[in-house]
Amino acid sequence: MMTQESYAAVQIGTSIDRVTQEMGEPYSITTKNDGEEYSYIERITAGNRLLYENHYIFFVRQGVIVDKRIQQEKRPAFDLIYQDDPNHNQYP
Numbered sequence: 043m044m045t046q047e048s049y050a051a052v053q054i055g056t057s058i059d060r061v062t063q064e065m066g067e068p069y070s071i072t073t074k075n076d077g078e079e080y081s082y083i084e085r086i087t088a089g090n091r092l093l094y095e096n097h098y099i100f101f102v103r104q105g106v107i108v109d110k111r112i113q114q115e116k117r118p119a120f121d122l123i124y125q126d127d128p129n130h131n132q133y134p
Contacts, residue, residue, distance in 0.1 A: 044082035049098045058102045077103035
């Protein structure tokens with residue numbers, strides 16, 4: 043499983059095979075024009091509620107990591123009062 047600590051330990055120039063051996067298979071692999079993009083996801087929860095996800099992305103060329111980045115995604119805010127729901131029985 044990928045965490046912020048294990049992501050920080052991965053250095054540019056590391057073989058992607060080594061990363062997959064230590065961290066497991068990625069969530070997704072996307073082929074780009076100049077290489078591949080390996081994505082791992084860490085889900086941060088409180089109880090049974092998902093708070094946010096950390097997406098750890100490695101850019102790979104010829105089996106070697108050439109760049110990496112983190113993207114954090116939060117769940118969209120939801121407020122029933124302001125949410126239009128055409129299926130609600132009180133919808134105008």
